[in-house]
Amino acid sequence: MGSEPEDEAGGPQRVRRRRATAGGGAVMADVARRAGVSGQTVSRVLNDHPRVRPETRERVRAAMRELGYRPTASARTLASGRSRTLGVISFDAARFGPAATLAGINEAAQEAGYLVSTIALTAADQAAVRGAVDRLLGQGADGIIAIAPQHSVGEALVEADHGRPMVTLDKSFGARFPVVAGDSASGARQATEHLLRLGHRTVRHIAGPVGWIAAEARVDGWRAALKDAGAEAHEPLFGDWSADSGYDLGRRIAHDPDATAVFVSNDQMAVGVLRALHEAGRRVPEDVSVVGYDDIPEAAHLLPPLTTVRTDFAEIGRRCLSLMLDQLERTPEPGVRVTIPTELVLRESCGHLFRGSARQAQG
């Protein structure tokens, strides 16, 4: 090639340090040399600066292509203080809701040219949350999106405060960062009112675990609907979101002949409830009506197909991202709270309570 830089004779011959680029590829200086410009001009091309002559720009671009040049993110981050990386802290990443939200965030981030680093936490203790925030920030994340479905996580986030933008999901208190959430209270109300309209005297509730924001909002929505209708409110039964727990709690309800309508806080638990009712010989919807929450893709094919409250998780993810971008690139509105509407999807798991028997009520 003949383009090796000459070492001045006799100078102390230092070992060339290993390059930081992947596969030892070209670096900016190589591109600059090849295009016959300075490194700064290459940098300008890279960053779409307007003050570069079109032909120079093209020459640099060509050199980049020919050398297979790939900018080194760590160097750019170090020099500019921006990484175009977003950190995401998530819990329970294998469950449908969080997973779908995460997918939405990822997709939107990609479109906006950001990379996403995810830390999936299992424990919700403050040390874990703080550690995750630290690692993400240390990594240079420009901002953090935290799925904070439990009060404890929300509190830990406030504790672990830092200078960078943050968006949280679900977290219900404190106007410190923007929050995105599905409208759980309203969804629960819709579900409950639907069941009441079908003639049920009251509606039982199988709730998500205590301390979970969405779970508690659904309890509130359910309770409010009952109160408005002057219906009795039994104490809710608290599950852990799993079909297993839905089954266990469903059996308790199945053995209570007064129970004719159940609102379950998510579809997975509803699966277990349907089984418990079936095994106890109580027909759905003839004897008992069931409404779930989330509208998982399987909900339409359960036996019977499940009436449920749909949340657009992908939209939640997208809104998180757009709020984050607002903070990063535009003027942030402080303390925004975005609520994603829900929709009751009518299927076959609910029936009229009518002369002790029931007819199917279809949307």
Place this chain on the structure above:
Amino acid sequence: MGSEPEDEAGGPQRVRRRRATAGGGAVMADVARRAGVSGQTVSRVLNDHPRVRPETRERVRAAMRELGYRPTASARTLASGRSRTLGVISFDAARFGPAATLAGINEAAQEAGYLVSTIALTAADQAAVRGAVDRLLGQGADGIIAIAPQHSVGEALVEADHGRPMVTLDKSFGARFPVVAGDSASGARQATEHLLRLGHRTVRHIAGPVGWIAAEARVDGWRAALKDAGAEAHEPLFGDWSADSGYDLGRRIAHDPDATAVFVSNDQMAVGVLRALHEAGRRVPEDVSVVGYDDIPEAAHLLPPLTTVRTDFAEIGRRCLSLMLDQLERTPEPGVRVTIPTELVLRESCGHLFRGSARQAQG
């Protein structure tokens, strides 16, 4: 404070550039000054070098704590060429299998002190895969784990080759990188043989989409089991993994009175199949036996509880990570292929075919 470095009088006063650290926190030099050592010693403490006197180490640690020092990853990456970040390319991240695998990877990565950057792809075309690889490498990922469930993705990965370590999931050909996969062929064989042992003359198959490696391996395993038993093999029906498609295809099978046993390539489709059979008035397991695949958490609570093939997705994720670490930190074995065993979980969706009727067969 009094610790501001003095500018020599009259020197050209340059504006201090914005710090790259989050929230303008302390940097290594600050820690060094406070602990009364050089930056290099701080670096040694940070990296657990053995050659530091315990009391010095403690002094440095104290200084770090007091200043809330957080090392800047981009600087470390730039200087060392290692980022302790792994890139993950995933598809279909909202489905149970991939999501659970991803969770396993994340968890294992965290334990090993690595951060994970995920790119979720929707299209499997070469440009998308190549772009994802580029972005991950540009970000400084030390290695890439690619969930490559389709042939096309595997091919694209080979094309997008690069110098860094890689581990792929499912990808069936080419010994270029280590591969981890659930043992789909064996799982399918177990399922099929189980049904045959119950007395079914043959077993129908609802398969995953063409081009998906796991789907095709399950077809192969199913076909092999039938062949060994000398049973007739109907042409499989190809779904798209969704409960919707399972329902559509299930209806075709439901209307065929000869069909007494169905092996479905995943549990979601099996949900649809169960519904289709139910609606057609065919009882499970009395008239038709059904086996699914994956053992999603809801499988035990379907009506009837679904016999299925369990794969330990978390283990798959962990193995991916350990293979990656082998490549990064130890002597890599080239072209390893790790197969995660499967287990047939017996529940109530299968019955003996016996005098035209069926009795339950329970493990």
Place this chain on the structure above:
DNA sequence: GGCCTTGATGTTAGCGGTAACACTCCCCCT
């Protein structure tokens, strides 16, 4: 026509770490 813009590009000095090497001590051995 000299002076001030403006556009295009180059030069310099970092960003915050780490690798390689240099330099002290201090102990041990002969």
Place this chain on the structure above:
DNA sequence: AGGGGGAGTGTTACCGCTAACATCAAGGCC
């Protein structure tokens, strides 16, 4: 006593890129 060697620490030169400033040519203005 002299020297070898290792433990502990400091010095220097980068890693690859970008911000700030400097430079330089071409053009507009009075």
